[in-house]
Amino acid sequence: MTAADRPCPDLLLARRAAGGSAAAWEELIALYGERVYNLAFHFAGSAMDADDLTQEIFLRLYQNLRLYRGDVPFAGWAMRLSRNLCIDHYRRARRERRATVVSGEVMERLPAADDPQAEAQKRLQLREVYRALEQMPEDFAEVVVLFDLQGWSLEETAAYLELPLGTIKSRLHRARLDLAERVTAKLGVRGAASAPARSLGVETC
Helix, strand or coil, X not given: CCHHHCCCHHHHHHHHHHCCXXXXXXXXXXXXXXXXXXXXXHHHCCHHHHHHHHHHHHHHHHHCHHHCCCCCCHHHHHHHHCHHHHHHHHHHHHHHCCHHHHHHHHHHCCCCCCCHHHHHHHHHHHHHHHHHHHHCCHHHHHHHHHHHHCCCCHXXXXXXXXXXXXXXXXXXXXXXXXXXXXXXXXXXCCCCCCCCCHHHCCCCC
């Protein structure tokens, strides 16, 4: 067997975990648990709901481990498998209109700035970004959450949403314009949300 023919380490772990190895499953969680949680947090909007959503995602992953073939990175496969759970949770959160709760918990997770005035302005802007996301069309909000708030690449976002790269670029551009208009109208600050998370210093994974 050549090196190219050997199963990737993640595939070996997945096979062992699917076969009942608790150690292999724990290793997969250690490798990808933080990324899964961060994704869940942005879709759920609160720490408590993110914990529940993360558990749902890992349960679905465990139930489907035998389907993983190693032909794509495990992280990408896991993210794609979690998509429906994340979207369903996001829809429920929107219906329950918990934007103020979302904003408060997100604010607590952000690093503080050296300049108190700049810090206050940044947090005010980001609070309005999250409120605006609650009101935006779902396809726009989703691409902003993944690319700007989660820090995914365009390629990762396209793979997750199962859309062409060109469609993602176009949608992201239109979503940012929509978001900027909503936040600017609220704050009266030009360009307040042209690049929601990255321009405001949000740490992404």
